Amino acid sequence: MSGNLRLRIGITLFVTFIGLLYVLPSFTAVRDSSLGRFLPDAKVNLGLDLQGGMHLTLGVDIDKAIENNMSQAGRDLRDIARDEGVFILRPTVTQDNTLQFVLPKADARETLEKILAEDFEHFQVESRSTLDDGQIRYALSMTPAYKKYLADLTLDQAVKTIRNRIDQFGVAEPDIRKQREDYRIQVQLPGLAEQERAIEILGRTAHLEFKMVNEEADIEKARQGILPPGSELSTMLNRNPDGSYTETPIVLERDAVLTGEYITNASTSFDSYNQPYVMITFNSRGARLFERLTSEHVKERMAIVLDGKVYSAPVIQERISGGRASITGSFTMEEAHDLAIVLRAGALPAPVNILQERSVGPSLGQESIDQGINAALIGGVIVIIFMVVYYGFAGVVADTVLALNIFLVMAGLAGFGATLTLPGIAGIILTLGMAVDANVLIYERIREELRNGLTPRAAVDMGYSRATLTILDANVTTIIAAIILYQFGTGPIRGFAVTLTLGILASMFTAIFVSRIFFDLWVAKRPAKAGLSI
Amino acid sequence: MGLNILKKVPNVNFIGYRKVAFLISAALLVLGIGSLVVKGGPSYGIDFAGGINVQLKFQNEIELPDLRDALETIGHEGMTVQRFGMEGDNEYLMRLVQSDIETDVLRQEIDAVLAEAMAEAGHEIQRVEMVGPKVGADLRQKALEAMFYAVLLIAIYISGRFEQRWWAAGIMAASLSGAMYLLGLIGIDTGFLTIIALLVALGLCWRLKLNYALGAVVALVHDVFITVGIFSLLNKEFDLTIVAALLTIIGYSLNDTIIVFDRIRENLRNRISKDFGEVINRSINQTLSRTVLTSGTTLLVVASLFIFGGGVIHDFALALLIGIGVGTYSSIFVASPILLVFQPQEEEPNAPAPAEA
Numbered sequence: 001m002s003g004n005l006r007l008r009i010g011i012t013l014f015v016t017f018i019g020l021l022y023v024l025p026s027f028t029a030v031r032d033s034s035l036g037r038f039l040p041d042a043k044v045n046l047g048l049d050l051q052g053g054m055h056l057t058l059g060v061d062i063d064k065a066i067e068n069n070m071s072q073a074g075r076d077l078r079d080i081a082r083d084e085g086v087f088i089l090r091p092t093v094t095q096d097n098t099l100q101f102v103l104p105k106a107d108a109r110e111t112l113e114k115i116l117a118e119d120f121e122h123f124q125v126e127s128r129s130t131l132d133d134g135q136i137r138y139a140l141s142m143t144p145a146y147k148k149y150l151a152d153l154t155l156d157q158a159v160k161t162i163r164n165r166i167d168q169f170g171v172a173e174p175d176i177r178k179q180r181e182d183y184r185i186q187v188q189l190p191g192l193a194e195q196e197r198a199i200e201i202l203g204r205t206a207h208l209e210f211k212m213v214n215e216e217a218d219i220e221k222a223r224q225g226i227l228p229p230g231s232e233l234s235t236m237l238n239r240n241p242d243g244s245y246t247e248t249p250i251v252l253e254r255d256a257v258l259t260g261e262y263i264t265n266a267s268t269s270f271d272s273y274n275q276p277y278v279m280i281t282f283n284s285r286g287a288r289l290f291e292r293l294t295s296e297h298v299k300e301r302m303a304i305v306l307d308g309k310v311y312s313a314p315v316i317q318e319r320i321s322g323g324r325a326s327i328t329g330s331f332t333m334e335e336a337h338d339l340a341i342v343l344r345a346g347a348l349p350a351p352v353n354i355l356q357e358r359s360v361g362p363s364l365g366q367e368s369i370d371q372g373i374n375a376a377l378i379g380g381v382i383v384i385i386f387m388v389v390y391y392g393f394a395g396v397v398a399d400t401v402l403a404l405n406i407f408l409v410m411a412g413l414a415g416f417g418a419t420l421t422l423p424g425i426a427g428i429i430l431t432l433g434m435a436v437d438a439n440v441l442i443y444e445r446i447r448e449e450l451r452n453g454l455t456p457r458a459a460v461d462m463g464y465s466r467a468t469l470t471i472l473d474a475n476v477t478t479i480i481a482a483i484i485l486y487q488f489g490t491g492p493i494r495g496f497a498v499t500l501t502l503g504i505l506a507s508m509f510t511a512i513f514v515s516r517i518f519f520d521l522w523v524a525k526r527p528a529k530a531g532l533s534i
Numbered sequence: 535m536g537l538n539i540l541k542k543v544p545n546v547n548f549i550g551y552r553k554v555a556f557l558i559s560a561a562l563l564v565l566g567i568g569s570l571v572v573k574g575g576p577s578y579g580i581d582f583a584g585g586i587n588v589q590l591k592f593q594n595e596i597e598l599p600d601l602r603d604a605l606e607t608i609g610h611e612g613m614t615v616q617r618f619g620m621e622g623d624n625e626y627l628m629r630l631v632q633s634d635i636e637t638d639v640l641r642q643e644i645d646a647v648l649a650e651a652m653a654e655a656g657h658e659i660q661r662v663e664m665v666g667p668k669v670g671a672d673l674r675q676k677a678l679e680a681m682f683y684a685v686l687l688i689a690i691y692i693s694g695r696f697e698q699r700w701w702a703a704g705i706m707a708a709s710l711s712g713a714m715y716l717l718g719l720i721g722i723d724t725g726f727l728t729i730i731a732l733l734v735a736l737g738l739c740w741r742l743k744l745n746y747a748l749g750a751v752v753a754l755v756h757d758v759f760i761t762v763g764i765f766s767l768l769n770k771e772f773d774l775t776i777v778a779a780l781l782t783i784i785g786y787s788l789n790d791t792i793i794v795f796d797r798i799r800e801n802l803r804n805r806i807s808k809d810f811g812e813v814i815n816r817s818i819n820q821t822l823s824r825t826v827l828t829s830g831t832t833l834l835v836v837a838s839l840f841i842f843g844g845g846v847i848h849d850f851a852l853a854l855l856i857g858i859g860v861g862t863y864s865s866i867f868v869a870s871p872i873l874l875v876f877q878p879q880e881e882e883p884n885a886p887a888p889a890e891a
Contacts, residue, residue: 049846057669195662196638357637357664364589364660371844379838383831422847423778429839430782433832434789441793444824448543470796473695477792478785480687485781488680493778
């Protein structure tokens with residue numbers, strides 16, 4: 001055996017060994033055994049289509065976040081200006097995303113502009129117009145840089161909140177990714193069975209507010225749109241015994257007296273009637289605010305508003321110190337639990353919309369994997385038998401390297417931590433076809449050279465060298481297609497692209513490099529005149 | 535010795551059949567594109583059009599009209615219900631055109647309606663997919679871009695590898711990307727943009743005399759259009775997995791074409807004949823046994839996928855079946871004859887030698 005051949009055998013064994021290292025951990029039995037500790041921490045993940053679960057694309061409503069930030073800035077400006085003795089009127093955010101307000105006294109203009117320049121550097125004055133009565137109307141807009149910063153921040157916060165919620169919901173291996181360019185969040189929850197609940201928990205903004213109830217307002221007039229200044233019409237949910245909700249109108253003060261940002265913890269408890277409720281704990285600042293609030297409004301009703309819906313409006317009996325409050329609302333146990341989760345994880349900085357959802361029940365996953373593997377086996381076995389029948393011993397060689405090929409693809413998938421999906425299985429099957437092609441190209445070429453009268457050894461040499469270039473050209477173009485697929489594809493398509501690329505690389509290695517070893521060994525041992533079984 | 539399908543190198547005059555082949559191709563293309571035009575474009579699945587799919591499985595045999603009646607009581611507009619997968623699986627697909635329905639609410643509605651109307655059937659919601667219209671449009675655009683860039687890169691690679699004319703390929707890439715960018719600024723629909731870009735690419739290939747690239751690209755565009763056309767004729771829907779299938783077909787079609795081209799190049803170098811048509815014919819014949827074998831085994835595997843792979847993968851396998859069939863045909867009857875038609879005038883076998891094997 002020549003040194004060159006020995007080196008090639010060495011390389012093949014080495015690659016096979018590395019492949020073994022990456023394939024083995026995918027078998028649970030091996031991973032859990034004592035051997036498992038020495039193996040790399042890699043395995044083939046099954047895609048949602050194979051094990052069930054849920055994939056969500058969430059769109060973060062950045063416009064809403066910017067609008068919220070602007071109206072907050074409007075309130076801040078009013079407060080800061082008032083401290084300086086300047087009064088401004090009606091700060092409002094308009095449709096075209098400008099913050100408008102009116103300065104009634106023109107002589108306060110200088111002070112106001114100083115405040116704007118010092119404390120509101122993220123805003124620029126779009127226009128100042130003097131009205132007939134000497135008032136000045138201002139329109140402010142956000143600087144583009146700050147807008148971008150705010151949008152990025154909102155996305156980051158949303159991802160954090162969603163991650164918190166999922167962690168508390170308890171999913172084994174969630175995968176949460178942000179797509180910064182279009183402010184979307186991809187969430188994968190493999191193996192999840194309670195899909196309705198997951199949507200409910202992830203989609204909820206969980207913006208908690210405490211608002212005072214305006215008892216003087218006339219509900220009937222409010223319904224016609226006649227409201228006392230600074231108040232708004234809202235709906236209160238009352239849960240019926242059968243699980244449905246009755247909505248009753250209620251008039252609230254528009255400005256919240258306290259919001260959920262001061263919450264440090266939330267949990268579920270049961271009251272004396274065995275009704276579940278949510279217990280919340282404020283941080284020290286929130287506790288002080290809550291104490292002052294409850295002392296100022298004894299015997300008044302305070303509404304607990306979550307995402308614009310009033311859950312309860314209890315009468316404040318006495319001053320509440322200690323920073324604990326409870327949200328009652330005739331919840332079911334599950335609802336109370338989910339509410340506690342979203343409150344603990346914090347509010348989303350902006351509403352999220354579910355743009356895309358794909359959820360697969362666990363039973364379908366098992367069915368698909370069975371069918372996929374079945375189809376792969378049937379197709380594979382037919383090809384394997386065919387190759388042996390058609391090429392004799394050379395067919396056995398081809399089948400051997402084909403098996404090595406699939407083995408290496410699995411190792412590659414595990415090594416990259418790739419996800420095996422149904423299209424991925426299709427990719428493997430297709431790889432099988434392509435790998436067969438490489439072998440067929442070589443064998444047909446060898447046959448051709450034999451027909452031309454070359455000796456087996458010369459025919460093998462010629463066959464391999466001629467076919468190699470062709471295989472290379474053909475495979476490079478397929479890899480180009482696979483790379484593009486990966487670049488533009490999402491989810492299962494990417495899995496397919498990865499599988500295809502790995503398959504092609506493996507098939508070039510096995511068909512050109514490894515199978516040659518068998519031929520060289522074989523030809524070396526035979527008398528020069530003997531024929532080849534090909 | 536193993537078996538031989540072809541005892542010796544055959545001698546079929548493939549080039550002689552090129553007019554018949556062109557007629558067949560033209561007929562298939564006209565039929566497919568005609569169907570697309572009549573139907574106003576491909577019928578997009580929810581991946582591209584947006585909407586909701588709900589896959590239902592029943593324990594017991596049910597009647598489709600009963601299911602339809604029951605689901606209609608929910609009262610969503612634009613609902614269709616159809617059988618899914620194999621006979622006897624008792625699987626059905628409910629499809630909604632709108633996507634602004636909350637899926638958790640929809641699940642509850644379906645559960646409630648079916649528990650009441652078809653209690654003994656034992657239903658289970660196996661899969662829910664919702665794609666919003668915005669995401670659908672994005673996916674459609676990305677899919678088209680993917681097809682375009684795949685074709686462009688492949689054309690460049692072929693021109694570089696086969697004709698040693700990377701610079702010409704580079705010019706083509708630069709001018710195409712520039713044109714795409716400019717047209718994109720005007721805000722033309724991506725679908726039109728891609729078709730325009732493809733036409734420009736073909737024009738450039740022709741103008742720059744990148745004949746191998748031209749042949750290969752025409753062949754793969756031919757394959758993709760015929761597959762899309764047949765899908766339209768069969769009223770099959772287009773979704774992301776079909777795009778994956780189309781890109782695989784592109785890869786396969788090229789694979790096949792390049793193997794024939796490689797042989798042509800080798801035979802040109804060895805000057806086996808003065809007549810270019812004869813060289814092409816010989817090359818196709820020499821690679822014919824390989825073509826038959828490979829296509830045969832690949833089709834076997836894909837067919838097993840089609841028959842045994844289950845409902846989810848069914849259409850994907852069908853697209854591959856059609857595409858690989860057409861791809862094999864086009865490498866022989868479309869790509870090579872185009873090489874002959876646009877035969878390089880001044881360029882003869884002794885043109886710059888390609889890299890040696």
